[in-house]
Amino acid sequence: MKLIQAQKIMWLATGPWYKTGLQPIVEIINNWISNNGLDTNKTGLIFLCEDGGYDACIDLWKMAIEQGVRFVNPAPFPYSLSSSPAGFVAKACNIFGPAIILVEKENGSTQDELDVYAHQIFLQEVTHLYIVKATLYNSEYQYNSTVSLYTGQ
Amino acid sequence: MSTFKLKMLTMLQPDSIVITGMGVMTPLGNTVPIFWEALLQQRSAIEPQEDLAALGFKHIYAARIKELISLPENRGLELAKTAIQQAIEQSKLNPGDLNSVKLIIGTTMGESAAFESFAEGQSIPLGQYNGNGVAKKVAAHFQLLPNTTCVGTACAAGNYAIGTAAWLLKEKKYKQIIAGGVEPFSKTAHVGFSRSRAMSATGCKPFDKSHDGMTLGEGAAFVVMELWENASKRKAFPLAQIHALGLTCDAFHPTAPHPSGIKMSKSIYSALRLAQINTDDIGWICIHGSGTEASDTAEWNAMQLMDKKERLHFAGYKGAIGHSLGAASALEAIVCIQSLLHKIIPASAGLNEPFMRNDLLAPVLQNERFEKRYVLNTAYAFGGLNSALVIGKAG
Numbered sequence: 001m002k003l004i005q006a007q008k009i010m011w012l013a014t015g016p017w018y019k020t021g022l023q024p025i026v027e028i029i030n031n032w033i034s035n036n037g038l039d040t041n042k043t044g045l046i047f048l049c050e051d052g053g054y055d056a057c058i059d060l061w062k063m064a065i066e067q068g069v070r071f072v073n074p075a076p077f078p079y080s081l082s083s084s085p086a087g088f089v090a091k092a093c094n095i096f097g098p099a100i101i102l103v104e105k106e107n108g109s110t111q112d113e114l115d116v117y118a119h120q121i122f123l124q125e126v127t128h129l130y131i132v133k134a135t136l137y138n139s140e141y142q143y144n145s146t147v148s149l150y151t152g153q
Numbered sequence: 154m155s156t157f158k159l160k161m162l163t164m165l166q167p168d169s170i171v172i173t174g175m176g177v178m179t180p181l182g183n184t185v186p187i188f189w190e191a192l193l194q195q196r197s198a199i200e201p202q203e204d205l206a207a208l209g210f211k212h213i214y215a216a217r218i219k220e221l222i223s224l225p226e227n228r229g230l231e232l233a234k235t236a237i238q239q240a241i242e243q244s245k246l247n248p249g250d251l252n253s254v255k256l257i258i259g260t261t262m263g264e265s266a267a268f269e270s271f272a273e274g275q276s277i278p279l280g281q282y283n284g285n286g287v288a289k290k291v292a293a294h295f296q297l298l299p300n301t302t303c304v305g306t307a308c309a310a311g312n313y314a315i316g317t318a319a320w321l322l323k324e325k326k327y328k329q330i331i332a333g334g335v336e337p338f339s340k341t342a343h344v345g346f347s348r349s350r351a352m353s354a355t356g357c358k359p360f361d362k363s364h365d366g367m368t369l370g371e372g373a374a375f376v377v378m379e380l381w382e383n384a385s386k387r388k389a390f391p392l393a394q395i396h397a398l399g400l401t402c403d404a405f406h407p408t409a410p411h412p413s414g415i416k417m418s419k420s421i422y423s424a425l426r427l428a429q430i431n432t433d434d435i436g437w438i439c440i441h442g443s444g445t446e447a448s449d450t451a452e453w454n455a456m457q458l459m460d461k462k463e464r465l466h467f468a469g470y471k472g473a474i475g476h477s478l479g480a481a482s483a484l485e486a487i488v489c490i491q492s493l494l495h496k497i498i499p500a501s502a503g504l505n506e507p508f509m510r511n512d513l514l515a516p517v518l519q520n521e522r523f524e525k526r527y528v529l530n531t532a533y534a535f536g537g538l539n540s541a542l543v544i545g546k547a548g
Contacts (some may be wrong), residue, residue: 045402050285053305057262057341061272064344069209077345078407078535081261082284082305087536090404096416098400099538100313103263103284103305110300113321120320124400124423137279 001118001129005032006148013141016055018079020141022134026092028147029130033093036128036149044097044121044129046114047086050105051137056080085136097126122152164548167382170319171391171547174244174377175487176236180216180370180474184239189491192499193520197473199356199368210343212352216370216475217338225266226282228337232373232480233258233291237331241295244377244389246329254377256292257302257318257332259310260284260479265339284479287335297331307534308441308476310334311374311483312542316398318378328383333375334483342478343369349408351445357476358503359442359469360449360516367443370475374483376490391547393490396527399424403537409447410533414455420539421459421529428527428543432461436525437498437517439485441533442469443476444503448533453509455531461513468517472503482532482540489528489544496522 007028013020033040056079064072078084086101098121118129129152134145165171177184180198181191191198198216205213223231237256246254262268267282280286284303292301306313311334318332346352346367353366384391401420405411425431441452456467470488477484492498498521507516530542 040404044400050280050283053262054268054279054283057265057268058272060345061269061341064341065273069344069347070211072344072348074345074348077342077349080341080345081307081535082263082303083261083307083534083536083538084407087402087407087538090402090536091406094404096402096404099306099402099536100317100400101305103260103303105285112326113302116320116324116326117317119324120317120398121400123427 001115001122001150001152004149004151006146008146010144013143015141017136017143018056018076022085022088025089025132025145025147029093032149038128040094041096042125042127043095044126045086045090045095045099046117046131048102048104048133049085049136050103051135052085053080053082054137085134089132098124118150127152165381165391167380168323169381170322170378170395171381171384172376172378172393172490173384173389173391174240175392175490176239176375177484177487178218178221178232178236178373179484180218180372183220185487185491192470192473192488195500197502199475205343210347212347212354214353214356214368215338216368218371226264226270228266229264229287229335230290232337233287233335234294236373237291237295237375240331240375240377246377251296252298254297254329254331255327256288256297257304257314257330258284258288259304259306259314259334259483260287261307261310261336262339263287264337265341266337269341306538307536308478309482309532309534309538309540310479311481311486312398312530312532312540315376315395315483315486316542319395319398322378322380329377329379331375331377334480335373336371336478336480338369338371353444357444357472359444359471360507361504362506362508364444364446364449364508366445368475370477372474372477372480372484374480374487393493393547394545396543396545397424397427399427399541401539403539405537408535410451410537412451414451414458417451417455417533417539418458421455421531421541424541424543430527432459432465433463434525435465435527435529436523437466437468437528439489439528439530440467440469441531442471444471449508456514457511464513464515466498466515466517468498468501470502482530486530486542486544489530493528493544493546496524498523
């Protein structure tokens with residue numbers, strides 16, 4: 001696989017990502033899609049993030065205790081899962097190919113293993129692959145991410 | 154050499170990915186034979202839960218493992234350890250060889266009880282209790298390779314773990330990989346599904362006319378996987394083969410599947426294409442079958458879209474063991490392997506009268522015999538994650 005573009009970003013949000021979104025990541029990917037004329041049916045995603053579900057999971061249980069399990073607003077629930085940031089980005093960018101979520105720190109998986117996953121994703125009629133590495137939990141809501149775009153050739 | 158072994162050698166290639174060990178922890182039994190027998194007897198572990206009633210939940214049915222005693226925040230760890238121990242024993246891996254074995258765990262939340270304790274004000278290092286943390290602890294317990302992987306693909310995580318393990322083995326990155334899924338019962342998930350009005354009042358009945366939602370479960374299921382060239386050298390018995398994992402994403406809604414089932418169907422086609430087989434080669438589909446109207450309908454539509462000439466049998470087991478989220482499709486993969494070994498499809502749990510009809514889609518209402526070489530294990534998850542795993546006979 002061949003790296004086409006990569007961008008490192010940091011942003012300060014006004015609250016947890018599940019309330020404020022992942023617009024900086026989405027904007028980068030959507031720009032690449034339009035600039036390169038990519039067919040989103042043929043794009044895949046590998047999302048590495050250890051803490052994507054933390055805020056929503058904690059908030060949901062706090063609210064369940066305060067409001068009672070019969071009355072709590074379930075809005076945070078979909079974002080309490082480790083997979084939720086990847087699902088958010090896939091939906092916002094219309095990524096219809098394989099999406100894999102690895103629960104790990106930024107440097108958890110070896111490049112060797114990521115290459116294998118990418119190779120197998122490219123075998124599934126995918127021409128372009130995004131690899132996003134993100135940290136999405138801290139009390140200051142200061143997030144960072146690296147977004148990369150690869151082709152299979 | 155026995156006839157059986159000769160036949161095995163002709164069916165398997167050196168680079169075939171074989172399963173040589175399996176282990177489970179389920180609400181219906183804590184070994185593979187007990188679990189399998191309970192499914193054949195069409196038993197269900199779904200029942201009212203006193204603690205959920207005491208907490209004030211409207212829906213109090215769930216399927217839980219009664220025999221396991223552990224600290225709440227280590228329940229996933231203990232479930233995984235017990236299931237993996239069984240898999241290691243069956244595969245006859247030498248304890249001295251475990252330090253070259255990689256671990257891939259699929260899970261939704263890791264130890265959700267730890268996150269609940271944190272929300273209640275306890276000081277807990279969360280990184281030790283997410284899926285990655287659980288994987289590291291399991292690897293340390295068995296002295297496996299420390300570079301574990303955690304696949305956090307929610308309710309389809311078991312399929313992803315087993316499928317990605319096959320990818321790594323195919324490239325000869327490891328000699329053996331232990332892969333599967335684990336999920337302890339989660340009160341947070343019970344709140345989420347209940348308040349999202351996705352929960353069944355009396356226990357889930359996937360694909361049945363009276364289906365009214367899902368029921369939560371818990372469990373763990375793991376397999377030992379390796380290349381046949383390696384397994385044969387150490388005289389390990391191949392239980393089944395992993396052929397291909399097909400993946401797509403709906404990119405449609407945070408929780409609901411796309412009603413058309415188009416992308417689900419595409420994940421199935423991708424798996425069949427990579428395995429170089431077609432729909433009529435499949436003995437049966439182990440459905441995701443969560444029991445909600447939205448999920449069952451999308452899945453039904455996906456199966457209708459499959460190009461087939463023969464009747465396609467399907468069955469699901471969340472009506473017996475509930476939905477164990479990250480462990481679910483790993484548990485269902487074990488059912489697929491057992492069915493290939495015994496040539497029996499256990500009756501679909503909770504399904505009496507199908508909610509839709511199609512002459513080419515045959516729900517398995519009673520235990521049925523089958524002869525085909527392949528089974529398809531499908532699993533779908535929040536975020537529109539779709540997966541289909543082709544599992545085949547070893548011999």
